[in-house]
Amino acid sequence: MTDPAYQLLWGTNHLLGTDELYDLMLEQTEAFAPLGVWTAHTNLPANLPEPIIMSASFGTVGYTHYPSNDQQWPIMSRRMLDLLLAVRAFPHVAIPLAIIDPILRRDEPDPSEDFVERRLETADRDYVIVHLTEHLDILDEERSEMRRSRAIEGLVTISEYALHVPADGLPPFFRLSIQPTQLFISADARQALAAAGMxxxxxxxxxxxxxxxxxxxxVPVPVPQVPEGA
Known part of the structure; x- marks a missing residue:
């Protein structure tokens, strides 16, 4: 590991050979449709649903600490967040999630209108969306490979990143102000997560x-198992 930081992506190899594309799926799609890519902004929308409900494709998501999801949100276990904060504090808001088991077992009756509400009673609440409230202006544009759109003001495409690393180092988890849709993790944070088996x-x-x-x-994500009786 020689880079000061890395682009942070989601592991999906464990989904190969399954019928699922993601570990988690958003339940409240209509409520979030007007909000766009809200996680790429530093301010939180005023009308976020509470709780935010995700469904676990395999009934549980405990096999991964950084689950892939159909919204591409930075969702992580509280343990992973604690490890990042132990490396160094960074400005963020941890937004609680309720992760339900959507799988109907063979011995269960057909789902009723209150199915989601009932599943909320046993929801996994050990995961959060980590919303970054500050973005960094540290891209070295001269050394980066980037292209600015002529059609859309402010839109840039970056294929190679070079960073001006601050004297006090990088935060463990961050976004760049010039391209806030991409997530980054510092080399120190990566090392801490690897040591903890994340x-x-x-x-x-x-x-x-x-x-x-x-x-x-x-640390590869283990292949998840469909619950017994599903």
Missing amino acids: AGPVYLPLVGYQNGTGDETD
Whole structure:
């Protein structure tokens, strides 16, 4: 690990050979549709549903600490967040989630209108959305490979990142103000997660993919099992 930071991605190899595309799926799609890519902004929307409900594709999500999800939100276990904060504090809001088991067992009756409400009684609340409330202006544009859109003001495409690392180092988890949709993790944070056996994160060096390869996994996500009786 030689980069000061890495692009942070979600592990999905464990989903190969299954019928699922993600570990988690949002239940309240209509409520979030007007909000757009709200996690790329520093301010929180005023009308976030409470609780935010996700369904676990395999009934549980405890096999990964950084679950892939259909919204591409930075969802992580509280344990993973604690490890990042132990590396260094960073400005954020931890938004609680309620993760329900959507799988109907063979011995259960057909779902009623209050199915989700009933499943909330046993929801997993050990995961949060980590919303970053500050973005960093540290991209070295001269050394980065980037292209500005002529059609859309402010839109940039970056294939290789070079960073101005602050004298006091990088926060463990951050976004860049010039391209706030991309998540980054510091090398120190990656090392801490690997030492703790955190499955889920995938790391892409700042130079990006080279000939279609280049992402790195420290702790593979185990293949999830469909619950017995499903």
